[in-house]
Amino acid sequence: MNYKTKMAKRVLEMEKSAIHEMTSLSKKYSDVAFLSWAKPSSGTPEFIKTAAVDAINKGLADGYSTSSGILELREAICDKLESFNKINASPHEIISTTGAIEGLAAAIFATIDPGDEVILPDPTYSTHIRQVLLASGIPVLVPTLENEGFSLDIDAIRDAITPKTKAILYCSPANPTGAVFSEKQLRQLADIALENNLVVITDEAYESFIFDDYKHFSIASIDEMKPRTISCFTFTKNYAMTGWRIGYLHAHEDLIPQITKAHIPLTICPPVISQYAALAALRGSQDCITKFNKIYLEARNLMCDRLDELSAVFDYQKPRGSYLMFPRILTDDGQDSMVFCKKLLHNIQVSTTPGIAFGPSGESHLRLSFCVPSEMINDAFDRMDNYFSKK
Numbered sequence: 001m002n003y004k005t006k007m008a009k010r011v012l013e014m015e016k017s018a019i020h021e022m023t024s025l026s027k028k029y030s031d032v033a034f035l036s037w038a039k040p041s042s043g044t045p046e047f048i049k050t051a052a053v054d055a056i057n058k059g060l061a062d063g064y065s066t067s068s069g070i071l072e073l074r075e076a077i078c079d080k081l082e083s084f085n086k087i088n089a090s091p092h093e094i095i096s097t098t099g100a101i102e103g104l105a106a107a108i109f110a111t112i113d114p115g116d117e118v119i120l121p122d123p124t125y126s127t128h129i130r131q132v133l134l135a136s137g138i139p140v141l142v143p144t145l146e147n148e149g150f151s152l153d154i155d156a157i158r159d160a161i162t163p164k165t166k167a168i169l170y171c172s173p174a175n176p177t178g179a180v181f182s183e184k185q186l187r188q189l190a191d192i193a194l195e196n197n198l199v200v201i202t203d204e205a206y207e208s209f210i211f212d213d214y215k216h217f218s219i220a221s222i223d224e225m226k227p228r229t230i231s232c233f234t235f236t237k238n239y240a241m242t243g244w245r246i247g248y249l250h251a252h253e254d255l256i257p258q259i260t261k262a263h264i265p266l267t268i269c270p271p272v273i274s275q276y277a278a279l280a281a282l283r284g285s286q287d288c289i290t291k292f293n294k295i296y297l298e299a300r301n302l303m304c305d306r307l308d309e310l311s312a313v314f315d316y317q318k319p320r321g322s323y324l325m326f327p328r329i330l331t332d333d334g335q336d337s338m339v340f341c342k343k344l345l346h347n348i349q350v351s352t353t354p355g356i357a358f359g360p361s362g363e364s365h366l367r368l369s370f371c372v373p374s375e376m377i378n379d380a381f382d383r384m385d386n387y388f389s390k391k
Ligand SMILES: Cc1ncc(COP(=O)(O)O)c(C=O)c1O
Pocket: 038, 039, 098, 099, 100, 101, 102, 125, 171, 174, 175, 203, 205, 233, 234, 235, 236, 242, 245, 246, 247
């Protein structure tokens, strides 16, 4: 059977995901030290699970909710957006989504016509690139400034704008680099969007995990940006709720009915059980976020210390947020990040993610996750120390 005649061109042309290729290769080995996980290793806090069980027992989770989600959750989201993100929001400006990913997909499908160009910082989260391709948009990858902590290259973004540019899509804190775009840079980005009538779509999944003196800034907190920004958030990272598939987006009331037209065919509504869990998460103690932050900060420092010992092999920018970092490979055989990752896996069973998965500027880099127990970090680096000292 020639399956190619049956599949969509835009899907056929999409490259196989390097992340998934590495994940399936890792399964062939035992005793793997994983630095490739991008999901919280802690479990969901007990009080959130209890609230979900209560909702089941009360029969609240049996049917669909409205497509935008239960009102109490959207009210709690507005309180959080106001206090944490400085975004003034009303419940009718919120859509509860099936994770940040569905929110992003709905935002992209609602705004991008075939052939529209979407500017993305490079390297960036590969899912963003693929979502633009699925909408038949054209991802325009603009390299970031690696030596300045992978910050935005504002001049290059301005130069990349053409009559076809429709939107800018970014995540901050960033996957895979751990960059945190400053308020100053995001205000410059806002000026570009306003001057060129562009939509801005944000992915703020790691908003709570910021280190040192850096601060998270939501571009929708700038009043003039509200009519043109779709901000996507999630419970996945803040509350270690990866499997609950619950997130939300905020947009101006004029945009919401259009985004809803894309949201409903994607999911109808997010899992109702997860909406009750998310409500409990927002209304309960926020200590878990503080705890996770402390754990990730310690893990980041440990990983940086261990990378310092391998300074002949890797050069790196200290991540300012998220739980990911993106060292550059300095060895002669490090130009092809996929080959390098496969070698690490094959020779010492250390699983990492090849930088090329995150855009052309990602080549010659690895993504490492420090969202793993310190023993795992030490084990992986002991193996690498040993391996590279013998080479
Ligand atoms: C930048 C970014 N956005 C979104 C997600 C996934 O979010 P969700 O689980 O809410 O769909 C991830 C997961 O790793 C991520 O790194």
